[in-house]
Amino acid sequence: GNYTITVLPGDGIGPEVTNEAINVLNAVASRFGHTFTYHKRLVGVAAIEAEGDAISDASLEVCLQSDAILFGAVGGLASYDGRHKVKPEQALFKLRKGLQFFANLRPVKPLNSLLSASPIKSEVLRGTDLLVVRELTGGLYYGHLEPPVPGKPSEIRQTEQGAVAIDTLLYSDAEIERILRVAFEAARDRKKKVTSVDKANVLSSSVLWRQVANRVAADYPDVTFEHLLVDACAMHLIRKPTNFDVIVTENLFGDILTDEASMLAGSMGMLPSASLGTRKTAHGRLGLYEPIHGSAPDITGQGKANPIAAILSAAMLLQYSLGLKSEAAAIEAAVEQVIQEGYRTEDLREEGAKVLNTQEMGQKIAAA
Amino acid sequence: GNYTITVLPGDGIGPEVTNEAINVLNAVASRFGHTFTYHKRLVGVAAIEAEGDAISDASLEVCLQSDAILFGAVGGLASYDGRHKVKPEQALFKLRKGLQFFANLRPVKPLNSLLSASPIKSEVLRGTDLLVVRELTGGLYYGHLEPPVPGKPSEIRQTEQGAVAIDTLLYSDAEIERILRVAFEAARDRKKKVTSVDKANVLSSSVLWRQVANRVAADYPDVTFEHLLVDACAMHLIRKPTNFDVIVTENLFGDILTDEASMLAGSMGMLPSASLGTRKTAHGRLGLYEPIHGSAPDITGQGKANPIAAILSAAMLLQYSLGLKSEAAAIEAAVEQVIQEGYRTEDLREEGAKVLNTQEMGQKIAAA
Numbered sequence: 001g002n003y004t005i006t007v008l009p010g011d012g013i014g015p016e017v018t019n020e021a022i023n024v025l026n027a028v029a030s031r032f033g034h035t036f037t038y039h040k041r042l043v044g045v046a047a048i049e050a051e052g053d054a055i056s057d058a059s060l061e062v063c064l065q066s067d068a069i070l071f072g073a074v075g076g077l078a079s080y081d082g083r084h085k086v087k088p089e090q091a092l093f094k095l096r097k098g099l100q101f102f103a104n105l106r107p108v109k110p111l112n113s114l115l116s117a118s119p120i121k122s123e124v125l126r127g128t129d130l131l132v133v134r135e136l137t138g139g140l141y142y143g144h145l146e147p148p149v150p151g152k153p154s155e156i157r158q159t160e161q162g163a164v165a166i167d168t169l170l171y172s173d174a175e176i177e178r179i180l181r182v183a184f185e186a187a188r189d190r191k192k193k194v195t196s197v198d199k200a201n202v203l204s205s206s207v208l209w210r211q212v213a214n215r216v217a218a219d220y221p222d223v224t225f226e227h228l229l230v231d232a233c234a235m236h237l238i239r240k241p242t243n244f245d246v247i248v249t250e251n252l253f254g255d256i257l258t259d260e261a262s263m264l265a266g267s268m269g270m271l272p273s274a275s276l277g278t279r280k281t282a283h284g285r286l287g288l289y290e291p292i293h294g295s296a297p298d299i300t301g302q303g304k305a306n307p308i309a310a311i312l313s314a315a316m317l318l319q320y321s322l323g324l325k326s327e328a329a330a331i332e333a334a335v336e337q338v339i340q341e342g343y344r345t346e347d348l349r350e351e352g353a354k355v356l357n358t359q360e361m362g363q364k365i366a367a368a
Numbered sequence: 369g370n371y372t373i374t375v376l377p378g379d380g381i382g383p384e385v386t387n388e389a390i391n392v393l394n395a396v397a398s399r400f401g402h403t404f405t406y407h408k409r410l411v412g413v414a415a416i417e418a419e420g421d422a423i424s425d426a427s428l429e430v431c432l433q434s435d436a437i438l439f440g441a442v443g444g445l446a447s448y449d450g451r452h453k454v455k456p457e458q459a460l461f462k463l464r465k466g467l468q469f470f471a472n473l474r475p476v477k478p479l480n481s482l483l484s485a486s487p488i489k490s491e492v493l494r495g496t497d498l499l500v501v502r503e504l505t506g507g508l509y510y511g512h513l514e515p516p517v518p519g520k521p522s523e524i525r526q527t528e529q530g531a532v533a534i535d536t537l538l539y540s541d542a543e544i545e546r547i548l549r550v551a552f553e554a555a556r557d558r559k560k561k562v563t564s565v566d567k568a569n570v571l572s573s574s575v576l577w578r579q580v581a582n583r584v585a586a587d588y589p590d591v592t593f594e595h596l597l598v599d600a601c602a603m604h605l606i607r608k609p610t611n612f613d614v615i616v617t618e619n620l621f622g623d624i625l626t627d628e629a630s631m632l633a634g635s636m637g638m639l640p641s642a643s644l645g646t647r648k649t650a651h652g653r654l655g656l657y658e659p660i661h662g663s664a665p666d667i668t669g670q671g672k673a674n675p676i677a678a679i680l681s682a683a684m685l686l687q688y689s690l691g692l693k694s695e696a697a698a699i700e701a702a703v704e705q706v707i708q709e710g711y712r713t714e715d716l717r718e719e720g721a722k723v724l725n726t727q728e729m730g731q732k733i734a735a736a
């Protein structure tokens with residue numbers, strides 16, 4: 001078929017890894033007889049410098065007109081030094097909130113041939129296959145401001161006693177319910193277990209979260225359901241990752257837990273993500289696909305970036321937004337094969353590994 | 369010398385592990401010629417049932433009159449089911465906030481003879497010796513309510529659109545400054561490195577945190593200083609724990625990161641903590657000492673609880689509140705010796721280990 005994909009390479013290693021994802025998509029196109037049309041747009045620091053905003057409204061419109069969005073990374077060393085009034089991260093917030101991508105899916109499934117790359121023991125890791133469903137348009141990221149402006153410096157108030165900064169963690173039952181439903185639906189296609197993570201012994205928003213979660217769980221009697229406090233979850237993720245199937249949690253907890261969980265997969269450079277909402281396209285749901293890693297300014301331009309997270313994000317794009325399941329599976333199999341053959345990027349360097357640069361790794365996977 | 373210690377055993381395994389800590393303190397008393405007088409008070413579920421509050425004002429007054437407070441754990445299976453109007457955790461919040469224990473010190477130093485008990489590879493762990501300095505009287509735990517009432521259910525508001533729950537994350541520059549100073553002072557006695565953890569790419573409170581941290585850091589040119597985002601920290605803690613010396617962070621981030629870090633030490637049952645404020649006593653600073661683990665209702669009364677976290681908390685009590693450094697070191701050496709000899713509790717069960725129950729472990733350590 002014919003599909004249009006908006007490409008937002010962004011900052012740092014974003015363009016490097018996105019390029020490889022596109023090479024792999026092109027390999028899929030020629031192998032399976034599809035046509036992918038790419039619309040490239042600026043995002044992050046480059047967009048701020050060229051267009052005055054981390055992502056322009058015109059670019060958002062292009063996203064809305066396409067079948068899916070492939071995103072690299074934003075941010076940079078100069079992000080927090082006050083040089084730019086607008087932060088590059090605003091692009092992510094605008095995309096997520098503006099296009100209502102409330103469900104962020106982050107699968108963590110360590111490859112068997114990569115277990116040794118993890119700081120965690122192989123016997124603890126073996127069999128791990130979990131999915132974090134992170135709420136992406138609520139909580140501390142957006143507060144109660146209308147329109148929401150995350151990290152707005154004016155929320156730091158000067159008082160007679162000094163400066164005071166306030167962030168607001170707000171959830172409505174409707175927001176909680178819809179993300180819980182995504183988790184339970186996903187669990188039905190998997191190992192039929194949902195772990196809802198909160199801090200109900202401290203937070204009001206977590207008390208509400210628990211109430212709503214219990215209500216939703218009643219609609220899925222075939223799915224095993226449990227609550228877990230976020231601190232305990234941070235521990236159990238490392239202690240016994242095989243205990244988990246679907247983990248569902250609010251925005252910031254999901255952010256922290258997935259970075260932690262990346263260690264199960266050996267490197268942050270391995271983990272893809274999909275952000276989905278309610279918008280439909282001709283072929284499926286509109287979605288934003290991005291590696292969970294950031295722009296990594298320290299290794300930019302050195303060919304050290306691992307493109308696999310971006311390539312696996314492209315696979316999720318094929319599956320969720322374009323409805324191309326076999327094509328997605330072909331990419332996953334190619335990644336597995338190349339890793340199995342002993343090829344690695346810098347982040348996964350090991351005794352006896354054949355270390356490739358970003359481009360070489362992309363080409364190997366495209367070829368496979 | 370003569371010292372009075374308030375003992376708050378609390379719920380679940382709290383009394384079991386606290387008993388062993390007291391046995392060890394008694395061994396220290398007779399070996400070093402001190403007199404410890406214990407005042408036991410109710411806290412948690414028992415206090416709610418007997419006194420209508422998770423900790424009574426009279427008990428708080430007893431705490432204030434003593435040289436130090438030894439705390440077990442609070443909470444239970446029934447804590448979140450609405451059976452009690454007051455949550456047992458309120459005791460912790462009242463103690464921490466009421467007595468202004470703003471600095472929670474959580475050292476993480478895996479014992480060499482226990483490296484194999486961790487899910488993390490020994491070669492990653494070896495040499496780990498870090499201290500988390502967690503802010504304990506601010507942030508989402510207390511919001512902007514006056515008086516602060518964490519997790520107050522009435523913060524869930526019924527609106528025409530449904531229920532909405534709000535928590536507030538508030539920090540003043542004064543609160544940030546004093547906890548940063550604790551971290552830098554601690555670093556001077558250690559490896560002279562401070563990592564300040566925040567989420568400055570999203571939260572206003574973290575932007576203020578960074579500003580104040582930079583200001584304080586300027587007063588400690590002899591200490592290496594870095595900022596790290598909380599998600600990255602959750603990853604690096606597992607990836608390369610030896611990179612850290614002192615980690616300083618806000619309340620909830622500290623809660624999550626220390627539970628995660630417990631896996632470095634092999635078990636949550638190994639980690640002690642000290643909560644300090646500005647109140648002085650005749651011998652040092654008033655402090656609250658507690659294991660970082662909870663009440664563990666699932667193993668209560670089975671002799672499976674590991675008393676080492678409570679015993680090491682008693683060692684911190686001797687060091688920080690009573691100024692008894694050699695006595696504290698003697699306890700730490702005893703714990704190390706007993707573990708070295710191959711004795712373990714259930715949580716540390718391994719091939720070839722001599723597994724003891726809670727009491728037996730306490731006695732072995734007291735004897736050593």
Ligand SMILES: CC(C)[C@H](C(=O)O)[C@@H](O)C(=O)O
Pocket residue numbers: 075089092255292294569570599
């Ligand atoms: C860049 C940052 C704002 C972002 C987030 O916190 O959501 C990132 O960490 C992520 O996980 O996508």
Ligand SMILES: CC(C)[C@H](C(=O)O)[C@@H](O)C(=O)O
Pocket residue numbers: 201202231443457460623660662
């Ligand atoms: C019991 C709970 C409220 C507490 C906290 O979150 O502070 C605990 O997890 C801790 O770390 O001391």
